[in-house]
Amino acid sequence: MRYRKVGNKDVSVIALGAMLMGSVTDESTSFAILDRFVEAGGTFxxxxxxxxxxxxxxTGGQSEELLGRWRRSRGVGDEIVISTKVGARPVAPGLSYVDDAEGLSAKVIREQAEISRERLGVERIDLYYSHIEDRSVELEETVQAFGELVQDGVVGMLGVSNHPIWRVERARQIAGGLGLAGYEVLQYQHSYLRPRFDVPESIFRDGSLGHAGAELLSYLRLDPAMTLVAYSPLMGGVYTRADKKIPYDYEHPGTAKRLAVLKEIAEETGATANQVVLAWQLGHELAIVPLVGASSVAQLDETLGALDVELTEDQRARLDAVN
Known part of the structure; x- marks a missing residue:
């Protein structure tokens, strides 16, 4: 495993997503995946x-609860960095974040931080994300609530996911003006395929909320201290499974061209297409941490194999040259 600085922590260059652990992925399988990740040096x-x-x-909570049980059963301490999020939990069973999300009021942020700490069995949340934006609450209230959690030692550092970049920057400016901690980590969808940006907002509301497009990547270039945690880097199997359809928001002529180059590089390296995508992200000029889920130890092992894939300058140039 390799490591990099994310905020104030040194973490593994690959993060493991626990989204379906404790629900779709049963406990014994989840524990085996987590154990293998740690055995391989994973810490994020x-x-x-x-x-x-x-x-x-x-209304959720299964994943946090499972991670808490795993931590206690394995005696896991501060050596493993766990991030969690607030803002997109349904307020009542049967609803979703589209219908009625909990939002980002100071009350919700404080209460949910305590509930997450209890579920995870931690004294402090290492990294706490604002999951989706909430325009019904003044941004100053949200920023102050998050900043005070850091000030009080309840949270180590702050992140933001699925927000327009202008809102991220405004929040960071407010935090700076108040002398409080601001967002240091961005979590957005990012992969080798490039999305369209001419689709209705409703498509994104029902699917991916936040693509890491040119604007976000430019923003990262201006502040090298910030990190992009890239969720869905493998796009649910699109790169390797014939039964997986290209999402609507990725249907454009450039997609077929990028897939063709990706296939060529995979054949040249002897790696899977998934491994090439991850190696491409790991070697990016920007600080990108792929966030990868796994439903089996074998699937995780394929992911970890990306650490051994070394792309040449020519291969990377060919991957990047396709529009």
């Missing part, structure tokens, strides 16, 4: 307070 695990509400029509 991601979850949320609303995972996975859509499985049973509830």
């Amino acid at each position: 695990i991601d979850t949320s307070n609303n995972y996975a509400f859509w499985v049973d029509g509830g």
Whole structure:
């Protein structure tokens, strides 16, 4: 395993997503995946307070609870960095973040931080994300609530996911003006395929909320201290499974061209297409941490194999040259 600085922590260059652990992925399989990740040197695990509400029509919490049980059973301490999120939990069973999300009021942020700490069995949340934006609450209230959690030692550092970049920058400016901690980590969808940006907002509301497009990547270039945690880097199997359809928001002429080059590089390196995508992200000029889920130890092992894939300058140039 390799490591990099994310905020104030040194973490593994690959993060493990625990979204479906404790629900779709049963406990014994989840524990085996987590054990293998740690055995391989993995130290960065991601979850949320609303995972996975859509499985049973509830309000979430299964993933955090499973991670808490795993931590206690294995005697895991501060050596493993766990991030979680607030803001997108349904307020009542049967709803979703689209219908009625909990939002980002100071009251919700404080209360949910305590609930997440209890579920995870931690004294402090290493990295706490604002999951989706909430324009019904003044941004100053949200920023101050998050900043005070850091000030009080309840949270180590702050992140933001699925927000427009202008809102991220405004929040950081407010935090700076108040002398409080601001967002240091961005979590957005990012992969080798490039999305369209001419689709209705409703498509993104029902699918991916936040693509890491040119604007976000430019923003990262201006502040090298910030990190992009890239969720869905493998796009649910699109790169390797014939039964997986290209998402609507990725249907454009450039997609077929990029897939063709990706296939060529995979054949040249003897790696899988998934491994090439991850190696491409790991060697990016920007600080990108792929956030990868796994439903089996074998699937995780394929992911870990990306650490051994070395792309040449020519291969990387060919991957990047396709529009």
